[in-house]
Amino acid sequence: MRLLNASGCLDALTAPEVARELDAYVTKTVTPLPREGNAPVRIAETDVGMLNAIGLANPGVDAFVAEHLPRIAELGVPLWVSVGGFSVEDYAHVARRVGERDEVDALELNLSCPNVDEVPENVWEVVAAVRGVTSKPLYAKLSAAVPDLGGLARAAESAGADGLSLVNTVRGLALDERTLRPVLARGAGGLSGPALRPVALAAVYACFRDTPLPIVGMGGVATGRDALELLAAGASDVAVGTALFSDPGAVGRIRSELEAELSAAGFANADNAVGAAHDAGGSTLDQRSRLLVEKPLHMGANMAG
Amino acid sequence: MPKRERRRVVGSEQVGPYTLLRLDRGGLDAGLPGQFFMLEAPGRLLPRPMSVCLAEPSELAFLIDPIGPGTRALCALEPGERIGVLGPLGNGFRLDVERPLLVGGGIGVAPFPYLSQRLGGPPAILGFRSAWHAEAAALVPNAEVVLEPTYVTEVLPPGHDVLACGPEPMLQAVRRLTPHAQLAWEAPMACGYGACYGCAVEIDGELRRLCVEGPVLAAA
Numbered sequence: 203m204r205l206l207n208a209s210g211c212l213d214a215l216t217a218p219e220v221a222r223e224l225d226a227y228v229t230k231t232v233t234p235l236p237r238e239g240n241a242p243v244r245i246a247e248t249d250v251g252m253l254n255a256i257g258l259a260n261p262g263v264d265a266f267v268a269e270h271l272p273r274i275a276e277l278g279v280p281l282w283v284s285v286g287g288f289s290v291e292d293y294a295h296v297a298r299r300v301g302e303r304d305e306v307d308a309l310e311l312n313l314s315c316p317n318v319d320e321v322p323e324n325v326w327e328v329v330a331a332v333r334g335v336t337s338k339p340l341y342a343k344l345s346a347a348v349p350d351l352g353g354l355a356r357a358a359e360s361a362g363a364d365g366l367s368l369v370n371t372v373r374g375l376a377l378d379e380r381t382l383r384p385v386l387a388r389g390a391g392g393l394s395g396p397a398l399r400p401v402a403l404a405a406v407y408a409c410f411r412d413t414p415l416p417i418v419g420m421g422g423v424a425t426g427r428d429a430l431e432l433l434a435a436g437a438s439d440v441a442v443g444t445a446l447f448s449d450p451g452a453v454g455r456i457r458s459e460l461e462a463e464l465s466a467a468g469f470a471n472a473d474n475a476v477g478a479a480h481d482a483g484g485s486t487l488d489q490r491s492r493l494l495v496e497k498p499l500h501m502g503a504n505m506a507g
Numbered sequence: 508m509p510k511r512e513r514r515r516v517v518g519s520e521q522v523g524p525y526t527l528l529r530l531d532r533g534g535l536d537a538g539l540p541g542q543f544f545m546l547e548a549p550g551r552l553l554p555r556p557m558s559v560c561l562a563e564p565s566e567l568a569f570l571i572d573p574i575g576p577g578t579r580a581l582c583a584l585e586p587g588e589r590i591g592v593l594g595p596l597g598n599g600f601r602l603d604v605e606r607p608l609l610v611g612g613g614i615g616v617a618p619f620p621y622l623s624q625r626l627g628g629p630p631a632i633l634g635f636r637s638a639w640h641a642e643a644a645a646l647v648p649n650a651e652v653v654l655e656p657t658y659v660t661e662v663l664p665p666g667h668d669v670l671a672c673g674p675e676p677m678l679q680a681v682r683r684l685t686p687h688a689q690l691a692w693e694a695p696m697a698c699g700y701g702a703c704y705g706c707a708v709e710i711d712g713e714l715r716r717l718c719v720e721g722p723v724l725a726a727a
Contacts, residue, residue: 216701216719219508230704238714245697245705247553247577252697256704259714379575395552447698448547448554450593451511 203433203472205453208394208420208443209284209310209343210256214274220446223453227279228441229266231286231312234295236262246376246385251395251422252444253374255388258286258312263296267303275305282341285332286312294331301336309338311363314345314370326357333362341418343367346405352412365416367441368405371398395444398422403435410436410477424452426459433472434479508700509536511593516584517566523642525614526582527560529568530592537562538595539602540622541672541691541723544569545699547591548577554593555581556696558618558672558722560646570643572614596699600689600723602626604668609633609647610659610681610688612673613640618691620646622670630667634659634677660684675708691723 204225213230214221221227239259246253261270266283274281283300287293293311300306311332313325329342342358344351346369355366371392376385384390402421409417419437423429424445432440445452460472469475518529528546537559545554546569555577561568573582584590600618602625609619609631616633623629631650634657635641644650653662660680663669669688671681678690692710694717697703707714710724 210704211702213701213704217508220700220702239704239707241709242707242714243695244707245695245703247551247697249576252552254697254703254705256707259704259707444552444697447703448545448552449511449591450508450698450700450702 203476204439205429205457206282206418206420206439206441207446207453208441209312210254211443211446214277214279215270217450218277220450220453221274221277221279223451223457224279225439226282226307227274227277228282228310229270229274229284230260231258231284232260232263232266232296232300233258233286233288234263234292236260236265241387243385243387244391246391248374248376248393248397251374251393251397252447253376253386253391253393254371255386255391257388260286263299267299271300271303271305280307281305282308282310284310284312284343290327290331293328294335297332298335301338306338308341308364309336310341310343310367312343312370314343324357325354326361329358329361329363339364341365341367343370344405345370345372346401346421347372351405352408355409355413355415359413359415363415365418366409366413367418367420368409368437369398369402369421372401394422396422396424399428399431403431406432406435406437407479410480423456426456426461426463429456429460430463430467430475431479433475434477436477436480438473438476509594509596511591513589514592516586516588516590518568518586519582519584522570522646523639524572525640525643526571526573527568527646528571528581528584529561529566530590532563532566535567535592536595537567537621539599540625541599541618541689542595542597543699543722544592544594545596545696546581548580549584549588549590550580551577553577553697554591554699556596556699556718557581558691559595559621560617560619562621562624570614570617570646593699597718597722598720600670600691604670604689606667608664608667608669609650610663610669610671610673610677611647612659612677614643615671615673615677615691615693616643616647618672623648632659632662634673687725689723689725692717692721694722 240257374393399422418439419432420441515531557569560570607629672691694706696706701719706717
């Protein structure tokens with residue numbers, strides 16, 4: 203089990219101490235050309251989470267590879283690059299450029315940014331095109347706001363993805379307290395934070411059943427308990443996003459909280475908790491023994507009831 | 508980068524419509540005037556950025572305008588309660604100026620008491636919406652107050668090194684008159700340390716992350 207940051211929620215160059223706490227650092231999405239991003243206002247808080255409409259601000263792949271990549275690599279943290287674009291060719295271009303660099307350990311394909319007007323073509327085509335230009339591990343980052351997430355996950359798998367990142371933000375809107383106009387200049391934005399937690403759990407739970415791909419679970423993780431639940435739903439790694447904004451020490455804190463949660467729940471380690479929420483139960487000794495302990499209790503309750 | 512710490516509220520007082528929130532300073536570095544802290548707003552997801560208003564040996568104070576749920580939660584804090592604080596963050600005012608003049612509007616006066624102290628009490632021109640709002644001017648020594656419909660830019664004397672903080676239209680007007688002014692900008696922020704990209708402001712057609720490039724920027 204690794205703890206990562208969610209893409210776009212940490213700049214390793216302005217906060218290297220935070221990046222060093224991670225098992226892998228995921229960059230903000232890189233596109234072929236530089237992007238300033240959307241006009242302000244770009245963020246808003248709601249009662250259940252936050253909205254952002256940054257709009258994939260990034261230096262473009264040329265400047266990223268020439269200037270940013272060498273400096274990020276100096277941190278000594280395994281590096282995942284989030285790859286974005288507006289066509290199959292865009293994704294393949296960025297993936298080829300970053301995929302040929304030794305500093306890069308994996309690529310995450312951002313197939314689900316809610317804050318740009320141009321949506322990528324279908325998941326299968328993008329993943330297959332990128333698979334053709336790099337042998338680095340490929341994670342497909344999907345949104346839960348689709349009619350058939352399992353279908354998309356299977357498409358990513360059949361096109362050659364090595365894993366899934368679940369989930370990206372879902373679209374939300376906040377209105378100004380006084381004017382009743384949208385707070386964000388763009389109108390709607392991507393909702394993250396606590397509101398996304400059950401959405402992420404459901405997505406991870408479904409994709410764990412639908413594909414054998416390893417899953418990086420993310421969405422509102424703020425405590426060790428949140429991380430444990432994503433593991434139980436089927437994630438093998440966990441990423442922290444919005445919680446980093448209020449607490450740059452969140453990664454270290456969540457890591458130690460998770461250890462306590464795992465041991466309280468009777469798991470020898472995090473990997474043993476993966477998939478524990480599923481009926482089929484675990485395949486490890488720890489989980490089997492756990493089921494053996496619990497089963498008689500449940501039966502007893504049923505018989506009594 | 509500084510570490511997030513929990514600090515105790517030691518006082519909270521009304522200054523016109525604003526609240527002066529005093530926190531136990533402990534070992535916190537106050538930073539330079541114009542730098543800011545992210546203050547945990549109880550019950551809210553995100554902390555709120557506040558520039559240091561007063562830096563005493565035993566406490567740091569922040570002047571807060573209750574304009575939304577987060578700032579209202581901060582203004583409702585009572586002595587003895589604790590909140591998480593992260594700072595000092597960002598870039599403050601340069602203090603190597605020969606003829607300083609502080610120019611502020613509304614809640615933009617927040618960093619001036621500390622700035623004034625560090626500059627030895629220079630003159631200040633402060634604009635407010637009403638006499639009630641102008642009660643905050645009492646925190647700033649040597650202050651001349653103007654009330655709407657008069658604007659600070661109408662009474663700005665020439666020949667000074669201007670250090671300004673206030674609403675964006677005021678800052679834009681100040682920089683037109685004094686091209687070398689230092690301006691403290693404001694934007695909503697989620698993190699305060701460069702992670703969220705939320706605090707970008709457009710200055711001369713370029714988007715800049717205020718928390719790492721500002722909040723104090725040279726006008727020219």
